[in-house]
Amino acid sequence: xxxxxxxxxxxxxxxxxxxxxAEGDFPVLYRLEGQKEERVGCFEAKRAFxxxxxxxxxxxxxxxxxxxxxIRALSERSEQERAxxxxxxxxxxxxxxxxxxxxxxxxxxxxxxxxxxxxxxxxFSVKDTYRSLIHLxxxxxxxxADGNRYDIPDVxxxxxxxxxxxxxxxx
Amino acid sequence: MSLKKKKKEGPSTEQTLCSWDARWQEQxxxxxxxxxxxxxxxxxxxxTGIAVIxxxxxICYEQGQRCREIGLASADGCLLLADGGAVRxxxxxxxxxFTVAVADLKYKERYGAFVQAxxxxxxxxxxxxxxxxxxxxxxxxxxxxxxxxxxxxxxxGKKKQLAWLFTLFKPMIPGLILxxxxxxxxxxxxxxxxxxxxxMVDGYLKNPExxxxxxxxxxxxxxxxxxCTALSRGLSAxxxxxxxxxxxxxxxxxxxxxxxxxxxxxxxxxxRRTAGELMQRVTDDAxxxxxxxxxxxxxxxxxxxxxxxxxVILIVSDIQNDTxxxxxxxxxxxxxxxxxxxxxxxxxxxxxxxxxxxxxxxxLLHDIFSGIRVVKAFGREKDEIVKYEKAIYGVKRVQxxxxxxxxxxxxxxxxxxxxxxxxxxxxxxNAILKGDMTLGExxxxxxxxxxxxxxxxxxxxxPRRILRATxxxxxxxxxxxxxxxxxxxxxxxxxxxxxHVTFKDxxxxxxxxxxxxxxxxxxIHPGEMIGIVGxxxxxxxxxxxxxxxxxxxxxxxxxxxxxxxKDLSPDTLRAGVGAVLQETFLFAGTIKDxxxxxxxxxxxxxxxxxxxVAGAHEFIMRQKDGYDTYVGEKGFTLSGGERQRIAIxxxxxxxxxxxxxxxxxxxxxxxxxxxxxxxxxxxxxxxTTLAIAHRLSTLRNATRLIVxxxxxxxxxGTHEELMQNxxxxxxxxxxxxxxMSSKK
Numbered sequence: 004x005x006x007x008x009x010x011x012x013x014x015x016x017x018x019x020x021x022x023x024x025a026e027g028d029f030p031v032l033y034r035l036e037g038q039k040e041e042r043v044g045c046f047e048a049k050r051a052f053x054x055x056x057x058x059x060x061x062x063x064x065x066x067x068x069x070x071x072x073x074i075r076a077l078s079e080r081s082e083q084e085r086a087x088x089x090x091x092x093x094x095x096x097x098x099x100x101x102x103x104x105x106x107x108x109x110x111x112x113x114x115x116x117x118x119x120x121x122x123x124x125x126x127f128s129v130k131d132t133y134r135s136l137i138h139l140x141x142x143x144x145x146x147x148a149d150g151n152r153y154d155i156p157d158v159x160x161x162x163x164x165x166x167x168x169x170x171x172x173x174x
Numbered sequence: 175m176s177l178k179k180k181k182k183e184g185p186s187t188e189q190t191l192c193s194w195d196a197r198w199q200e201q202x203x204x205x206x207x208x209x210x211x212x213x214x215x216x217x218x219x220x221x222t223g224i225a226v227i228x229x230x231x232x233i234c235y236e237q238g239q240r241c242r243e244i245g246l247a248s249a250d251g252c253l254l255l256a257d258g259g260a261v262r263x264x265x266x267x268x269x270x271x272f273t274v275a276v277a278d279l280k281y282k283e284r285y286g287a288f289v290q291a292x293x294x295x296x297x298x299x300x301x302x303x304x305x306x307x308x309x310x311x312x313x314x315x316x317x318x319x320x321x322x323x324x325x326x327x328x329x330x331g332k333k334k335q336l337a338w339l340f341t342l343f344k345p346m347i348p349g350l351i352l353x354x355x356x357x358x359x360x361x362x363x364x365x366x367x368x369x370x371x372x373x374m375v376d377g378y379l380k381n382p383e384x385x386x387x388x389x390x391x392x393x394x395x396x397x398x399x400x401x402c403t404a405l406s407r408g409l410s411a412x413x414x415x416x417x418x419x420x421x422x423x424x425x426x427x428x429x430x431x432x433x434x435x436x437x438x439x440x441x442x443x444x445x446r447r448t449a450g451e452l453m454q455r456v457t458d459d460a461x462x463x464x465x466x467x468x469x470x471x472x473x474x475x476x477x478x479x480x481x482x483x484x485x486v487i488l489i490v491s492d493i494q495n496d497t498x499x500x501x502x503x504x505x506x507x508x509x510x511x512x513x514x515x516x517x518x519x520x521x522x523x524x525x526x527x528x529x530x531x532x533x534x535x536x537x538l539l540h541d542i543f544s545g546i547r548v549v550k551a552f553g554r555e556k557d558e559i560v561k562y563e564k565a566i567y568g569v570k571r572v573q574x575x576x577x578x579x580x581x582x583x584x585x586x587x588x589x590x591x592x593x594x595x596x597x598x599x600x601x602x603x604n605a606i607l608k609g610d611m612t613l614g615e616x617x618x619x620x621x622x623x624x625x626x627x628x629x630x631x632x633x634x635x636x637p638r639r640i641l642r643a644t645x646x647x648x649x650x651x652x653x654x655x656x657x658x659x660x661x662x663x664x665x666x667x668x669x670x671x672x673x674h675v676t677f678k679d680x681x682x683x684x685x686x687x688x689x690x691x692x693x694x695x696x697x698i699h700p701g702e703m704i705g706i707v708g709x710x711x712x713x714x715x716x717x718x719x720x721x722x723x724x725x726x727x728x729x730x731x732x733x734x735x736x737x738x739x740k741d742l743s744p745d746t747l748r749a750g751v752g753a754v755l756q757e758t759f760l761f762a763g764t765i766k767d768x769x770x771x772x773x774x775x776x777x778x779x780x781x782x783x784x785x786x787v788a789g790a791h792e793f794i795m796r797q798k799d800g801y802d803t804y805v806g807e808k809g810f811t812l813s814g815g816e817r818q819r820i821a822i823x824x825x826x827x828x829x830x831x832x833x834x835x836x837x838x839x840x841x842x843x844x845x846x847x848x849x850x851x852x853x854x855x856x857x858x859x860x861x862t863t864l865a866i867a868h869r870l871s872t873l874r875n876a877t878r879l880i881v882x883x884x885x886x887x888x889x890x891g892t893h894e895e896l897m898q899n900x901x902x903x904x905x906x907x908x909x910x911x912x913x914m915s916s917k918k
Contacts, residue, residue, distance in 0.1 A: 028213065029264075029271040045271055047255070066253065090215070097217035097259035122220045133530065150279040152259060171523045 016063065016072040023084040030087050032063055032071060046071055048091045054139050061088060098144070098154040099125060104165035113148070120153065127151065132172055143173075191224050194238040203228050204301040207288050209275035211260050212236055218260060218276060225263075225275045227292070227301070232265070232274055244272045252292040254285055261285045263292070290689075332644070335651045342427055343467070349420045350467065356413040357472040361480040363406045365487070368621035370399045376614030413472075421468040428460040428650065435654055441724040442684070443658030455653055459646040466643035474636055481629035484622050491619065495611065502601060503594040503623045507630050510591040517583065518638075524576045531572045535565040591627060598623045660726055666743035671750035672735050673700035673831040673862035675721060680730035682716060690716045692885040693730070700831070703863040705873030707904060708882035714866045717882070718834050721864060722751055734832070748772070752830030754854075756837035758821040760812070765794055766801040768820055772828040780827060788823035789853040790816070815846035822850065826857055833857065835865040839872060847872075870911055879904065 014020070022033040022040065032043040044065060051060035051073065058078065063071040077085050099120035106117040114132045118125055127147040129135045137144040143155040158166060158173065187206045191198050207225040211218035223236040232244045244265055251266035252274075261282050263274040277285065287304030295301040343350070378392045433456055436444065444452070488500040542549060542558050549558055598620055605611035677696035683689040690713040698704055706714045719725055720732050723739050732739045734750070752772065760768050769784060770776045776784075781801065785791040793816055797803040805811060812820070818838065825833065838854065839847040851872065858875070867873050879896055881889040881904045889902050896904040 026269075027271065028273050042269070044269065047258075093215075093217040094213065094260065095258035097211075121216070122218075149282065171526055 014072065015075045017075070017079060018081065021072070023080065023087055025087045025090075030091050043071060048088055048095060050092065050096070053096060054137075057092075061092070098152040100154045100156060101145070101161075103162065104168045107168045116145070116147075118153070125153075127153075136172055138173075187224055190222065191226065191235070194224075194235055195240070198226065204295070205288070205291070205303050207263065207275045207285075209277045209281070211276040211278065213273075213276070223275065227295075234274070244274065246296065249296050252289050252296060254289040256282055256285070263289055265292075335647050338651060338654065339463075339647065342431060343424065346420055346423055346427075349416060349423075353413060353416045353420060353468065353472055354475055356409055356416065357476040358479055360406055360409045360413065361476050361483070363402055363409065364480070364625070365483055365622075367399065367402050368618040368625075370395055370402065371621065372612075372614035372618035374399070374614070375617050376612045380613055417468045417472070421464050424467055425460055425464040428463060429456055432456050432460060432650055432653060435656070438659050439656060440658050440660045440726070441719075443656055455650055459649050462642055462646040463650065466639065466646075470639045470643065473632075474639070477629040477632045477636075481626065484626050488619070488622055488626075491615075495605075495615075497601065497605065497611075499598055499601065499619055499623060502597040503626050504630075506594040506597065507591055507627070510587055510593075511630065511633065513587060513590065520579075524579060527572050528576055531565075531569045535562070535569050538562060538565050591631065595620070595623060595627075660723065661740070662744055663741050666741055666746070668743045668745050669735075671746060671831040673750075674698070674733075674735045675832065675862060675864075676731075676733040676736070677717075677720075678731045678733060680720065680727050680732060682720060682725065682727050682729075684716075684725075689885055691720075694886055696880070696887065698862055698864070700862055701860055702878060703858055703865065703876045705870075705876035705879040706864060706866045706882065707870065707873070707879055707907060708888075712882045713885065714882055715836060718753075718836060718864050718866065721832065722753060722834065723747055749828065750830055751832045751834065752825040752828040753834040753836065754818075754821050754825050754838040756840060758814075758817040760805050760817055760820065762805070764799075764802045764804055765797070765820060768805065769801075769823045769827055771824055776827055781823075784823040784827035785820075787826050787853060787856055788819045789849055790819035790823050793819075815842050815850065818842060818846075818850060819853065822853055822857065831861060833861045833863045835863065835867075837866055837868065840868055870908055881907075 016032075020035055022035055024031050024033065026045075029045045030048065032046045034041045034043055046063040046065060049062045049064060050057060051062050059076045061074040061077065063073065065071055074080065074088070077088060080088065099122040101118045101120050103119040104116065105119065105124075106115075108115050109132070114129045116125075116127055116129060118127075127149075129145060130148045135146045137146070141157045141159055143158055145153045145155065147153070155161065158169075185193070187208045188200070190208075191206060204227045207227065209223040209225060210220055212221045212223065221236050223234060226233045226235070227246075229246075231246050233240060234242045234244075245267075246265075249265050249267050253264040253266060253271075255262040255264060256279070259279075260276050261279055262276045263285055265272045265274050275285070284304070291302055291304050340347075374392075374395050377395070436452055436456070485500060488503070491497070492499050492501075538561065542562065549555060602611060602616045602619060606613060606616055675696070675698040677694050680691055680694045681689060682691045694717070706717060708714055716725075720727060721734075721739075723732070726740065734742060734747075739747070761771070766778075766781055769781050769790075773780075778801075782791060785794055785801075794801055794803070803811075822838070835854065839850050842850065847869075855875065865873060865876065873879060874893065877892070878890060879893060880887055881896070881902070883903055889896055889899070889904055896902060897908065899905055
């Protein structure tokens, strides 16, 4: 009997069958077959498990959104390639990190946040606050009304005042 | 209030550019794209940037510095990357890619429009500045609109809202005034009672001789006290009757108005909001408003007037008797009120968390019960028990904490609040002992003092009630002024359609920057049967939605019999275009009602005839109640095939000149599909038909097939013609399906 993996035809992109390079601001995938090298094109890197496995199972997608394969772990790739991938991932998953909360007011099912972040002081609005917070143990990810995300890596590490402002949402 | 502060508007993009580089003049560039991210090792950092689009190139400025240029001459495309943490406009030149601008997701829609404009410029050499997009943020206060609304709930003109409410409730105003008057009357009657007690104590009880010698006046006082109580009860009863009548009327008027408005909205207007959101406005918000008008408003008036009246009585008596009773009651209550105000947030939080955790637990329960088959099938009962126990443990913990808080807080507050009563008692008692005051006066004054606490307590809740009512009013009003209605020409003539359908350079998309159809031209003659084929999401359903005018085109025209669909009367359209859709919705009602849905005045014979043609008559007659068989909300008592046949009968009864079949038979098994196809065949004859089907064999009778791909018509012709082109999409689709069926 064939295993699920055989049926799925999963062959991870590793150093033997692929090469990753950067062209200007954009990452490009090359497929290797023996001595032959074929340029596949620009790709977008996406984590299959963005919350649980940040450095593993990185799926590469073509500009049209077609699956090009996945990289099992960043550590499998050369330092240079890893840098390219990490740059790409840090952009795709870019979120300002919230370091302090100055004010949260709630009005008409929206909450309005005034926060200190690694990208400076920001103000944003969150609709349907309870459903816009992703709880990952101590980590919390806030999604604002436009879809921008903000990271609170450890709620317990926030100062008391900041935490008090959001503790009604922490249930 | 800081919230009311108007947000300062920053300089416009043009002004910023001029301050950076004064050489720029409006006519030198085609457009400006503002951006606020620049790449850095951590991802992006925030900056202020402007990309200037000129005829030859794009010049980017970051923080006032000219930093890069991208030539447009050899560019061959423009992309929008928007599913990450930022939006990016990317220019393509062969295999090369260049970042034009990066910004946070607030810019998503705007960037979509820029990409559209740039693409057109690259392809056709024409640059048209994107129109002002519907801003999702209030220009006055900078707060986002609630989902699906076009005005700010905060800034949306309270005056206008009240005016609207006034016109809606105009016929009820005398009733409302009467009910308010009754509220006042009840509180006035309540004020008489303590005076009578004074009379009784001072006049008779303290001086039993007077009572004994002349019983009649004493009896009169007792009777008057009884009268007061009776009157107050009677007025209350009257008020309740009036209020409930008014309430029912108000709710009816509000709901009818809101529902009527929702029905008038275009499908796009309806789809922007969720069904839950709309239901909430029709039911909950209307109820809040109704309760406020018929209950809260009256009791607020009552409380305030009671407070003022007693306040005046106490103060006057204080001045006369040189006593500080009013202050004795009022001053100790102040800390209690302050405390209450301070704890308001905490109390609200308590309610909220309790509500949150218990609703979480019940959602979980609902989830588990709905999926109980899956739970059992995979033997996960124990894990679900653990999950649920964890949830109810959370409920228990919150409940315990909250109840502890209440148990301590509320007696404390009450003691503090009513502390004044003891001061009054002490002071008044002292005055009696000194002989400055009579026992009767004491009875009266302590009664009044006690009556002051009701209004004082309710003061803490009044602002919240008003706020809740105004929020609901804003939410309803926002819906009432929504202008997303497909406009109908007033003088549009009613006519019989022949079935000529024309698409003239039609472009349409549901979202900005994501066109579904682009420049579609199509001519369909009366009586033709058109099969529409293509991948999912390619715009097949969109095409027919436009023929039904569920949406209006962005560009171009849809013409029926040579008349723009926007100029046809709704009656013409509804009588002329009938549809059998994939999702057959049967409303709660009888089978007859459902068949006659599009033509309620159909005769019994017409209904039977339609059912017969649809092949539904027999199974309907097998039901115990025949055509009067009641079908539930989703018609669960009927099978998919049976429901589909009722839907076909519905379309047949309408006898439309243009028939739309959207995957009418795809959900059925082959046997049933064949039967229904036969029924449909009868229906199609002589009518213009537009049919969508995944199973291409269903379309074998089509006079013409249209293959959609890449936002437009890729191929068209008869089956034979299309099969000639071995590289064509249609050929590929047919071959793929043949392989599938031969494998079966």
